[in-house]
Amino acid sequence: MTEPVPASPKAIEALRDAGPEAPPRSQWRDVWDQFRKHKGAMFGGAFLVFITLAVLFGPWVWTLDPQQLDIRNKDLRPIWTALWDSSAKTAIGHPFGTDNLGRDQLAQMIYGGRASMAVGWAAMVLSLFIGTAIGVIAGYFRKLDGILMRMTDLFLSLPILPLLLVAVTLFRQPLRANFGPEGGMFILIVTVIGITSWMPTARIVRGDVLALKEREFVLAARSIGTTPWKIIQRHLLPNVLSPIMVSATLGLATAIITESALSFLGVGFPSDFPTWGKMLADAVPRMVDFPERVMLPGIAISLTVLSVNYLGDGLRDALDPRLRGR
Numbered sequence: 594m595t596e597p598v599p600a601s602p603k604a605i606e607a608l609r610d611a612g613p614e615a616p617p618r619s620q621w622r623d624v625w626d627q628f629r630k631h632k633g634a635m636f637g638g639a640f641l642v643f644i645t646l647a648v649l650f651g652p653w654v655w656t657l658d659p660q661q662l663d664i665r666n667k668d669l670r671p672i673w674t675a676l677w678d679s680s681a682k683t684a685i686g687h688p689f690g691t692d693n694l695g696r697d698q699l700a701q702m703i704y705g706g707r708a709s710m711a712v713g714w715a716a717m718v719l720s721l722f723i724g725t726a727i728g729v730i731a732g733y734f735r736k737l738d739g740i741l742m743r744m745t746d747l748f749l750s751l752p753i754l755p756l757l758l759v760a761v762t763l764f765r766q767p768l769r770a771n772f773g774p775e776g777g778m779f780i781l782i783v784t785v786i787g788i789t790s791w792m793p794t795a796r797i798v799r800g801d802v803l804a805l806k807e808r809e810f811v812l813a814a815r816s817i818g819t820t821p822w823k824i825i826q827r828h829l830l831p832n833v834l835s836p837i838m839v840s841a842t843l844g845l846a847t848a849i850i851t852e853s854a855l856s857f858l859g860v861g862f863p864s865d866f867p868t869w870g871k872m873l874a875d876a877v878p879r880m881v882d883f884p885e886r887v888m889l890p891g892i893a894i895s896l897t898v899l900s901v902n903y904l905g906d907g908l909r910d911a912l913d914p915r916l917r918g919r
Contacts, residue, residue, distance in 0.1 A: 627911040634907020637900035644897055648710050651703035659704045659867050663695030671698075671885050689889060692875065701867040702889060708868045709849055709894075712782055716848035719787030721841050724794025729825055729833070731795070732802025742799070749792050754854070760785045761860045774863045782861060786848050794840040801833045835912035842905035846898045853894055869894050 628634055669691040689698035731741040761781060768777030805811060806829065814824050855861040856870025864871070869890040876886035 624911045628907050631903075631907035631910060633903035634911075637903030637907065640896060640900040641904060644706060644893070644900075645710060648703055648706035652700075652707075655699055655703060657697045657700040659696060659700035660865055661696065663691065665695065666691055667693055667695040668883070670883070690883075690885065692886065693879065698872075698886070698889065701872055702869075702893065705867040705869045705872055705890065706893060708779075708862065708866070709852055709870070710897075712779065712786070712852040713845050713849040715779075715783045716786035716790070716852075717841055717844040719783060720791040720844050720848075721794060721837065723787065724791035724840070725798050725830075725833075725837055727791070728795040728798025729802055729829060732799040733806055733821060733825060733829065738799075741795075745792050745795050748789065751789070753789050753851075756789060757785050757851070757855060758858070758860060761855065765860075775866055778862050782852055782855060786851050790844060790847055790851075794837065794844065797836045797840060798833050801836055802829055805829055805832050835908075838912065839905050839909045842901050842908060846901040846905075849894065849898060849901075 666687065669687050671690040672688050687697050687699070689702065691697055692701075727741050727745065731738045731745075764781055765778065768781050771777065772780060806824075811824060811828050814828060819827075852861065852868070853870035853873070856868045857874045859874060861870060862868055872890040873887060873894075876883065876890070880887045
């Protein structure tokens with residue numbers, strides 16, 4: 594019987610572990626790496642943060658009252674108009690000029706952006722909550738699927754703008770009497786936009802839930818007696834977070850445009866309350882003489898909606914594992 598040959602030191606060194614392995618990469622780290630490659634999404638996120646901070650903290654920096662009338666300084670042009678029109682009346686204290694009643698345009702832009710963004714965020718959250726709840730319930734509970742989806746189809750078939758105008762006309766006075774002119778209209782506009790824009794979210798979430806509830810981890814949770822609500826909370830909702838986030842960005846843009854349209858038509862906030870849509874409506878009669886009054890709120894609305902759409906595109910690409918790493 595031969596004795597075993599001792600292993601050489603080099604062989605032992607080759608079998609020895611080099612050290613602890615690096616921890617696995619986080620999924621959100623991969624999402625961020627993919628998201629920052631999308632230049633449009635990075636611009637959209639940065640501009641959305643900038644405009645949100647500007648409308649939140651702007652009144653503490655620019656302290657002029659947007660509703661203060663100053664007839665002596667009415668129809669002042671923005672400072673930069675002096676570059677091509679030396680005869681234009683400008684004022685250092687009003688960099689964006691004043692309107693036909695002497696109200697400061699920069700202060701109105703800040704306060705108008707605050708109202709438009711507040712309506713957009715609140716209506717987006719409401720529509721997201723309704724759409725997610727209906728989509729999850731319809732996708733998981735087969736008995737409720739037909740009823741809820743037919744209701745969704747009914748809401749999709751309704752003309753949204755006429756429905757908004759009818760709702761504002763019917764409920765404006767009672768809400769104003771109970772919550773004040775601004776508070777009542779804020780509640781009314783947010784509620785109407787929220788309950789008329791949840792349908793795309795519901796259809797997207799339902800489709801994902803229908804696919805997820807047949808996966809192995811859901812079947813395993815159901816086999817050990819987990820209640821449906823626990824399955825929805827622990828297994829389904831975390832896995833439909835990606836389409837919900839993308840739908841949230843698109844819902845925010847839709848809510849801002851809808852609020853601006855209502856204010857432009859004169860059925861939104863009171864006439865003395867500044868919003869971007871109301872500024873557009875006030876500037877239209879004199880847009881030939883003062884085109885900047887139309888351009889300023891129009892550019893603000895366009896850039897905000899464009900940045901939100903770019904942000905949604907970036908989130909959709911980053912949260913899709915099939916596109917990650919391209």
